[in-house]
Amino acid sequence: MNLKNKVALITGGSSGIGRAIAQTLVTSGARVAITGRDKQRLTETARELGAHPIHADVALEADVERTYREVLQQFGDLDVLVNNAGIGVFKNLVDFDRKDFEAVFATNVTGAMLMAREAAKHFIKRQRGNIVNIASTAALRGAPKGTAYYASKFALRGMSECWRAELRQHNVRVFLINPSEVLTNFYPRAGLAQKENATKLRAEDIAYVVKSMLEMDDRGFAPELSIFATNPKD
Ligand SMILES: NC(=O)c1ccc[n+]([C@@H]2O[C@H](COP(=O)([O-])OP(=O)(O)OC[C@H]3O[C@@H](n4cnc5c(N)ncnc54)[C@H](OP(=O)(O)O)[C@@H]3O)[C@@H](O)[C@H]2O)c1
Numbered sequence: 001m002n003l004k005n006k007v008a009l010i011t012g013g014s015s016g017i018g019r020a021i022a023q024t025l026v027t028s029g030a031r032v033a034i035t036g037r038d039k040q041r042l043t044e045t046a047r048e049l050g051a052h053p054i055h056a057d058v059a060l061e062a063d064v065e066r067t068y069r070e071v072l073q074q075f076g077d078l079d080v081l082v083n084n085a086g087i088g089v090f091k092n093l094v095d096f097d098r099k100d101f102e103a104v105f106a107t108n109v110t111g112a113m114l115m116a117r118e119a120a121k122h123f124i125k126r127q128r129g130n131i132v133n134i135a136s137t138a139a140l141r142g143a144p145k146g147t148a149y150y151a152s153k154f155a156l157r158g159m160s161e162c163w164r165a166e167l168r169q170h171n172v173r174v175f176l177i178n179p180s181e182v183l184t185n186f187y188p189r190a191g192l193a194q195k196e197n198a199t200k201l202r203a204e205d206i207a208y209v210v211k212s213m214l215e216m217d218d219r220g221f222a223p224e225l226s227i228f229a230t231n232p233k234d
Contacts, residue, residue, distance in 0.1 A: 012085030016184030020203035058111030
């Protein structure tokens with residue numbers, strides 16, 4: 001797909017990986033809308049990137065429906081949904097409370113489903129489209145303290161397989177991207193220690209892969225891709 005003038009909607013586009021994807025797609029000539037809950041950061045980022053801000057929480061069904069109304073009003077079409085918004089809470093199983101568990105699922109699973117559902121309605125009507133799900137290597141194997149986050153990414157991987165099976169016949173490509181550790185606000189926001197050094201992945205690395213996958217001719221697609229740092233040092 002040639003990205004020039006295509007319309008992309010990126011959830012959680014105000015920070016980290018979503019921001020980098022938005023920037024790369026804008027540079028490639030796409031028209032881009034980004035969402036996020038923190039209105040100030042969203043508006044500033046959108047201004048810096050030349051993207052359209054939509055203040056919305058993916059976990060709220062009314063916000064999701066309004067997001068699509070705004071995108072179609074602003075751009076008249078949609079070619080790409082990037083399901084990127086995500087949060088993490090990391091605790092041992094015995095310390096997990098229901099509220100934290102459900103909050104992770106509300107954004108990472110229910111939010112992704114609601115966003116994809118509305119995109120799919122539009123894509124089936126026009127008989128083409130792209131859904132890019134940003135999962136994680138946490139979608140591939142478990143780890144201590146990973147009960148909520150890892151399970152949410154396993155769920156996103158499972159939903160991706162279902163959506164692919166349903167939507168390929170409508171020429172919709174469903175991609176799953178599994179980055180390992182990336183230097184963004186994610187670790188600090190989740191209360192995890194993160195050391196910065198030059199060997200670790202940056203948000204731009206993930207954006208490069210997303211852009212390349214989208215640019216492949218529509219007759220084909222790479223369903224799933226994991227992205228590792230070559231030789232990460234802590
Ligand atoms: N960083 C990593 O090491 C890593 C590795 C693998 C996968 N990932 C995945 O990559 C994705 C992006 O993470 P990141 O590292 O770029 O983190 P980040 O810098 O914290 O960015 C997360 C973005 O998602 C938004 N967001 C969170 N909850 C939302 C909600 N309910 N509705 C709408 N927007 C929401 C945030 O804005 P607001 O808070 O203002 O809403 C922010 O724009 C996540 O799905 C994450 O799981 C990250």
